[in-house]
Amino acid sequence: MTHEYTAPGELGEPVVEAVEVAEPGAVTIVVPTFNESANIRQLLRQITESVPSRLPCEVVFVDDSTDDTPEVIHEAAKDCPFPVTVLHRDEPVGGLGGAVVEGMKAATSEWIVVMDGDCQHPPSLVPELVATGELTNAGLVVASRYIKGGSRAGLAGSYRVAVSRGATWLTKALFPRRLHGISDPMSGFFAIRRSAVTAEVLQPLGYKILLELAVRSRPRGVSEVPFVFQDRFAGESKSSAQEGFRFLRHLAGLRTASPVARMIGFGLIGATGFVPNLLALWILTGAGMHYVPAEIVANQFGVAWNFLLIEHLLFRDRRRHRRLWDRVGRFALLANADLVLRIPLIALFVHRFGMGALSATALALVTTFVLRFVGTEALVYLPRRGRGSGTATARRAA
Numbered sequence: 413m414t415h416e417y418t419a420p421g422e423l424g425e426p427v428v429e430a431v432e433v434a435e436p437g438a439v440t441i442v443v444p445t446f447n448e449s450a451n452i453r454q455l456l457r458q459i460t461e462s463v464p465s466r467l468p469c470e471v472v473f474v475d476d477s478t479d480d481t482p483e484v485i486h487e488a489a490k491d492c493p494f495p496v497t498v499l500h501r502d503e504p505v506g507g508l509g510g511a512v513v514e515g516m517k518a519a520t521s522e523w524i525v526v527m528d529g530d531c532q533h534p535p536s537l538v539p540e541l542v543a544t545g546e547l548t549n550a551g552l553v554v555a556s557r558y559i560k561g562g563s564r565a566g567l568a569g570s571y572r573v574a575v576s577r578g579a580t581w582l583t584k585a586l587f588p589r590r591l592h593g594i595s596d597p598m599s600g601f602f603a604i605r606r607s608a609v610t611a612e613v614l615q616p617l618g619y620k621i622l623l624e625l626a627v628r629s630r631p632r633g634v635s636e637v638p639f640v641f642q643d644r645f646a647g648e649s650k651s652s653a654q655e656g657f658r659f660l661r662h663l664a665g666l667r668t669a670s671p672v673a674r675m676i677g678f679g680l681i682g683a684t685g686f687v688p689n690l691l692a693l694w695i696l697t698g699a700g701m702h703y704v705p706a707e708i709v710a711n712q713f714g715v716a717w718n719f720l721l722i723e724h725l726l727f728r729d730r731r732r733h734r735r736l737w738d739r740v741g742r743f744a745l746l747a748n749a750d751l752v753l754r755i756p757l758i759a760l761f762v763h764r765f766g767m768g769a770l771s772a773t774a775l776a777l778v779t780t781f782v783l784r785f786v787g788t789e790a791l792v793y794l795p796r797r798g799r800g801s802g803t804a805t806a807r808r809a810a
């Protein structure tokens with residue numbers, strides 16, 4: 413694909429970084445922005461100063477702002493020696509992660525660098541990220557705060573440092589193999605070869621896009637470059653406690669992406685369902701209810717508990733295929749069918765196949781569990797055909 417590049421020079425010679433680009437590939441810098449108007453000029457100025465003329469570059473902003481950020485970008489782009497594009501989204505599908513995916517889809521260069529729009533990620537590192545990728549023949553180069561030479565100086569306060577550390581540790585513990593060689597999977601600053609990005613595998617929930625990339629598409633070869641996380645130039649962070657929950661759901665979604673992992677999650681959630689079930693049974697029989705109807709009612713508490721956890725942790729991204737009450741009804745039906753089926757199944761195993769009561773019960777439990785899992789996947793959360801979304805309007809600035 414060809415590219416229109418404006419030759420640099422109008423603003424004076426760009427500063428060439430210490431690390432020379434081995435074999436200059438072109439780079440598309442993707443910058444997600446949400447109300448960053450006060451940072452745009454500074455960011456574009458730093459990029460202009462940092463990227464040498466031999467590294468062809470374009471900048472793609474993916475903007476979900478409600479302020480005048482797009483207008484500011486258009487104005488500032490007039491002084492830039494490289495093409496600047498603004499993809500403004502009226503509907504911010506997928507939040508930050510969705511924005512980055514839009515930017516990567518729009519990128520046309522061999523290399524894509526993703527960085528924040530608030531100058532916390534020093535643009536002076538862009539050439540080094542690309543050069544490192546070329547030199548080491550890596551598909552992904554991560555700017556890391558956690559290797560020698562890097563630091564998180566710009567993380568405001570010990571609380572945020574602790575949260576960031578804890579989240580990194582948890583993430584690395586959950587994906588020891590996939591994240592091998594990535595010390596900073598939470599970094600929002602990285603370079604990736606366009607050929608290593610398969611947009612179909614990206615299902616971001618709006619948080620850590622690098623984690624998503626590393627876990628889902630596993631680029632061949634990963635390198636790291638240290639960087640010092642800077643202070644925000646202007647404006648305020650969009651991170652919040654809500655983003656933290658979003659991140660945990662993101663982790664759960666990634667970890668349970670395979671059917672086997674999902675089945676294990678299903679089993680673990682099912683096991684926790686005994687707590688509300690037994691609690692309800694204890695209260696109901698304590699209140700004088702006969703144990704048979706009490707069993708049936710108490711079981712519904714376990715079912716409701718399981719349904720809530722499964723909806724939020726396992727099938728979050730598949731809920732839209734059916735309406736809530738449709739899902740509730742199907743889920744409850746399957747869960748109760750499980751109970752009804754178990755007794756005749758045990759009888760069958762004992763009388764027909766001569767099994768002992770204990771092994772027959774165990775086998776019946778496993779059988780109905782697998783049937784319930786498969787049934788839940790197929791009958792409650794199976795995608796229906798013919799749904800799509802995504803809107804973005806592209807405007808080339810300058």
Ligand SMILES: Nc1nc2c(ncn2[C@@H]2O[C@H](COP(=O)(O)OP(=O)(O)O)[C@@H](O)[C@H]2O)c(=O)[nH]1
Nearest residue numbers: 444445446474476507508511528529649650651
């Ligand atoms: N397009 C888009 N960008 C976002 C959104 N949320 C945050 N950003 C941008 O993502 C980058 C990082 O966000 P920031 O608030 O600085 O997070 P922090 O560095 O973790 O405090 C900044 O450039 C934000 O403008 C969003 O919903 N959509």
Ligand SMILES: [Mg+2]
Nearest residue numbers: 528530532649
């Ligand atoms: Mg920031």
